[in-house]
Amino acid sequence: MKPEEKFRYLFGPVPSRRLGLSLGVDLNPAKVCTENCVFCQVGRTTELTVARKEWVPTAAVLAEFDRWAAARNPTDYVTLSGSGEPTMHAGFGEVLRHVKAAGPFKTALLSNGSLLWMPEVRREAAEADVVKVTLSAWDEASFARIHRPAEAVTFERLLAGERALREAFPGQLWVEVMLLPGYNDAPEQVKAIAELVKSLRAEAVHLNTTTRPAQAGVVVPRVPEAWLRTVAAWFSPVAEIPVFSGKAVSPVEMSDAGLIELLARHPLALEALAASGGAEVAAVEQRLAPLVAAGKLGIEAHDGVWMVRVVLA
Ligand code: SF4
CATH class of the missing domain: 3.20.20.70 (Aldolase class I)
Known part of the structure; x- marks a missing residue:
């Protein structure tokens, strides 16, 4: 589950x-x-x-x-x-x-x-x-x-x-x-x-x-x-x-709904998101790409750090 x-x-x-x-x-x-x-x-x-x-x-x-x-x-x-x-x-x-x-x-x-x-x-x-x-x-x-x-x-x-x-x-x-x-x-x-x-x-x-x-x-x-x-x-x-x-579940393995749920409450640095689940940054970027293309997630620079966050309607 x-x-x-x-x-x-x-x-x-x-x-x-x-x-x-x-x-x-x-x-x-x-x-x-x-x-x-x-x-x-x-x-x-x-x-x-x-x-x-x-x-x-x-x-x-x-x-x-x-x-x-x-x-x-x-x-x-x-x-x-x-x-x-x-x-x-x-x-x-x-x-x-x-x-x-x-x-x-x-x-x-x-x-x-x-x-x-x-x-x-x-x-x-x-x-x-x-x-x-x-x-x-x-x-x-x-x-x-x-x-x-x-x-x-x-x-x-x-x-x-x-x-x-x-x-x-x-x-x-x-x-x-x-x-x-x-x-x-x-x-x-x-x-x-x-x-x-x-x-x-x-x-x-x-x-x-x-x-x-x-x-x-x-x-x-x-x-x-x-x-x-x-x-x-x-x-x-x-x-x-x-x-x-x-020690978290790899973001690469998470569902779309799970990623959105997590990031809505906890916007995270791309590197931190990857490190938390032991994944490569490139693999996480690839995983997030469809959600970014669909306008559901945004990856933006914040004070020199790439942050992933849910795009608010
Ligand atoms: S950080 Fe946000 S959720 Fe926490 S106390 Fe302040 S307004 Fe409330």
């Missing part, structure tokens, strides 16, 4: 820079989120809200997962992530518990951290083995400029929620810092973020910049790798600059 062909709420497994092979579970319709980040690769947020509800049917998600698990497909993690903020889904804790009860699956929650000020969200988040939160700003103004959040989402709440989670969460807390040129990459800005990150006592800090073209209507270039490596040492623990793991 090729999971990418059969499912609506599951995607991948995708090569995650953080988690190895990661089966994604998408609990949000595109594009419902608490934020509208300038660097978002999913697209512009069309429903900016903090409403917590069953955005997609929990029972249907669990049924898909059971079908996937029954086929004994491999994965390192089952990860709640995808088209928006997963903690907006009122049943995300139930999904985490279900996955844990189904077998020896590790679980991860990739959250922007915006709702962790709510005790019930923190309680549910603590069901995961790994919670990755974002902290890329140092005050209200920088937070608003980068993340363009819903009105109820403030930097003060974000930081308080992430700190409160740390106090109560025995699992792995990872912090992602997204650095963007002209937004938060000046030395004093990075140092201010690093100081706040330190207060979270995270098990790991991941330093990122835009590696895929943003689709949120803002052109955001990448921070040079040399600068990332320089500032990594300012964080505690020292920040990692994640790399692709190389």
Whole structure:
């Protein structure tokens, strides 16, 4: 069974820079989120809200997962992530518990951290083995400029929620810092973020910049790798600059639907897409050619890197 062909709420497994092979579970319709980040690769947020509800049917998600698990497909993690903020889904804790009860699956929650000020969200988040939160700003103004959040989402709440989670969460807390040129990459800005990150006592800090073209209507270039490596040492623990793991299904063997599904949620560098599945770049280009010719995929240069992405209608 090729999971990418059969499912609506599951995607991948995708090569995650953080988690190895990661089966994604998408609990949000595109594009419902608490934020509208300038660097978002999913697209512009069309429903900016903090409403917590069953955005997609929990029972249907669990049924898909059971079908996937029954086929004994491999994965390192089952990860709640995808088209928006997963903690907006009122049943995300139930999904985490279900996955844990189904077998020896590790679980991860990739959250922007915006709702962790709510005790019930923190309680549910603590069901995961790994919670990755974002902290890329140092005050209200920088937070608003980068993340363009819903009105109820403030930097003060974000930081308080992430700190409160740390106090109560025995699992792995990872912090992602997204650095963007002209937004938060000046030395004093990075140092201010690093100081706040330190207060979270995270098990790991991941330093990122835009590696895929943003689709949120803002052109955001990448921070040079040399600068990332320089500032990594300012964080505690020292920040990692994640790399692709190389354990995914070869893109050459994936179906058209599977490729489109994967790239809609995760536009990837051509080389990374090839490396993730152990394929040659030329073979991947050949595989993608019919989809490019049909106008379904685009391969375009982004800051010197060839990126593959779905062409939006
Ligand atoms: S990057 Fe994440 S938090 Fe920001 S708008 Fe996109 S989905 Fe929402």
